Amino acid sequence: MRAVLATLGYVFSPDRSRILMIRRDARPDDLHYGYYNGLGGKLEPGEDVVSGLRREIHEEAGIDCTDVEMAGTISWPGFGRDGENWFGFLFRVTGWTGTPRETNDEGSLHWIGVDEVLSGSLPMWESDRHFLPLVFAERPEVFHGVMPFTSGKATGWDFTTV
Numbered sequence: 001m002r003a004v005l006a007t008l009g010y011v012f013s014p015d016r017s018r019i020l021m022i023r024r025d026a027r028p029d030d031l032h033y034g035y036y037n038g039l040g041g042k043l044e045p046g047e048d049v050v051s052g053l054r055r056e057i058h059e060e061a062g063i064d065c066t067d068v069e070m071a072g073t074i075s076w077p078g079f080g081r082d083g084e085n086w087f088g089f090l091f092r093v094t095g096w097t098g099t100p101r102e103t104n105d106e107g108s109l110h111w112i113g114v115d116e117v118l119s120g121s122l123p124m125w126e127s128d129r130h131f132l133p134l135v136f137a138e139r140p141e142v143f144h145g146v147m148p149f150t151s152g153k154a155t156g157w158d159f160t161t162v
Helices: 049-061 114-119 128-135
Strands: 004-012 018-023 039-042 064-076 086-097 107-113 143-146 158-161
Touching: 004 049, 004 064, 018 039, 018 114, 039 049, 049 064, 049 086, 064 128, 086 128, 107 114, 114 128, 128 143, 128 158
Parallel strands: 004 086, 064 143
Antiparallel strands: 004 018, 004 039, 018 107, 064 086, 143 158
């Protein structure tokens, strides 16, 4: 399977009660328009996943990651705008330096309570509600999942933990 490789990071506040999220509200043609999401993006050629995560978070939020924990991986076959397959490396960012910016070219940045993220009240990909409890678990385990998409909707979800 050929896939777009990407990172997705959830930056925790120092007290771990909130997550820095982007609300993709800058470009109406954005596939994620109006949705809240973690920070991250596509890996560049020759870049390892942690370096890619750090670069993306610095570009999007203006902060530097100092403590990064692997949350898991997800294969998203059929997820992209033209049905591309995506493969994501998900991380918890528990330490960082700098002052997060308020906006970037893709949208506005917001500190959102973990409980609010998990409540289902935020506009986000419906499919995120399947894996976010694993990312924010009290005793998290690294997970590896697959979530096929058809016509912009998740059609399944399966995962294993290690």
